[in-house]
Amino acid sequence: MIPLSLPASSSACAPFVTRLGARSVNAPGESRLEKGGAESSLWSGQHGLLEVTHGAEELHGDVVLAEPSVGRVERLIRSGSDHNTLLVTEQCDQLCTMCSQPPKKSHTDRFDFFIEACLLADPNITIGISGGEPTLHMDRLLDMIETVTTKRPDLNFHILSNAQHFERYHVERLRQKLYRSVVWGIPLYSSDPATHDAIVGKPGAYERLLESFCHLFAGAARIELRTVLLSTNAPGLDRLAHFVTMNLPQIEQWSIMDLENAGFARTRFAELRFPLSEQFEEIASAFDRAILHGVPVKLFNAPLCHVPENYRHLAVASISDWKQRFAEACNACSVKNSCSGFFEWHPDELVEEVVPL
Incomplete structure (x- = not known):
């Protein structure tokens, strides 16, 4: 680590x-x-x-x-790393059942430090922004993006957001050319409002998310849709795929993610986890549907040997280098360098369930 x-x-x-x-x-x-x-x-x-x-x-x-x-x-x-993310706040207005970064009530404003850091960064890199919920401090966030990209147009940003706070008056601001270097990573966990709201711990979150999508698309925002696989939403993944292909075809990518054993998920991991390697056939149709309709889809946080061969090209080496681990048996694997591996804190007994390719 x-x-x-x-x-x-x-x-x-x-x-x-x-x-x-x-x-x-x-x-x-x-x-x-x-x-x-x-x-x-x-x-x-x-x-x-x-x-x-x-x-x-x-x-x-x-x-x-x-x-x-x-x-x-x-x-x-970190110089030379593809995994640089700035934690801009630990406040959040949702309480996701599997949140890897449990929220805090207090906030320490470090945006000025982050601006300085970005201006000193290596050229042509992507910098992640996460929380908490960054858009709880929307003006400070957008001011930072605009300040940095004006002075450093070579930089790109990837911002994780629950998209609960975009309003119509943000549309013109988001239409500025400099926001073409920003991708918003936004979670949608189910096409069923009740299921989505239960996962994020906030009644009405689903409907507010759809409202924000209208503003974001009107502002020509670049969107990566993110879905964490859970025992509660995996059975409905194909229905979500249908919803995405019919209603959100403008997205740049749909990222479907295996669960991280951290934060709130740590004490309920066995209950929340969807056994990807054992039951991939239950979610395969969702990938098929997305591909059929031209929606770019990727699988995150899943070791290649846990994915059927026909779908391995969709699996991304997504786990940040500073928190990535492999089993000892992985040293003999021919595709280790292109594999996601596991999170450092993934249960040992599951890490050992690898089959070198």
């Missing part, structure tokens, strides 16, 4: 963002390496000295948030 928070000390008095590894002399916002070893590294920049308890080689190019008062740095954007 790749550590994202590291012990550190700094001569600065307040938190600051810096890129470790200056690309030019006296580059603003960047820190140059003064001394590097296998277990610690010393950096200097406009905020003074920063010592991190981690080797310099793995940190070079990373954009970090240094917090001197608590003695740590947070790796906000």
Whole structure:
């Protein structure tokens, strides 16, 4: 597991963002390496000295948030990684039964730090935005997107949202050209309103979601539809596929995901989990229907050996590198490099149920 928070000390008095590894002399916002070893590294920049308890080689190019008062740095954007996500809030107005990031009531505004971090990022990357629910702070969120993409048009954003807070007055704003670099990842768990609302823990969420879809499509928003497979919604996946193909054909992708054993799901994993490898035939028709109607569909978080051969081309290596694991038997697999593997916290007994290909 790749550590994202590291012990550190700094001569600065307040938190600051810096890129470790200056690309030019006296580059603003960047820190140059003064001394590097296998277990610690010393950096200097406009905020003074920063010592991190981690080797310099793995940190070079990373954009970090240094917090001197608590003695740590947070790796906000890791150089060379395809899995960089900014957690902009832990507040949420839904209570999903399988939420991997249980919400909190409090909010710490770090948008200004995130703007700085994005401006220091490697070129031509996609930066994820998640929560909580980012659109609870809609104006701050959109201001950040607009500020960054105006100065760094090479960057793209992927924003996870429950889409409960889009209004008609957002349409013109979303129509701006700069929002073509933004994809909204939005969950829809069932074509049955009661089932969707029960999963997200919010009465009326389904109807409000459909209302937001109208505003988003009117604003030419790019949308990735996301469906987590659960024991409660998997039996209706083909009906959801019919709904999607008939009513939401504009989406860029439908991402169907295996369950993560984290957050609220951890204590109910056996109850909530849909046994994908054993019962794939129950959901295969949903993939078939999406493909038939030209809706791009992908399968996330599922090891290739758990998917029938005819559907493996749909499986994406989707699990972020910092929380990915493989079974020991996977070392003999010929397709390991293109496989999702498992979440670091997936039950050991299920991880061992692999069949090297």
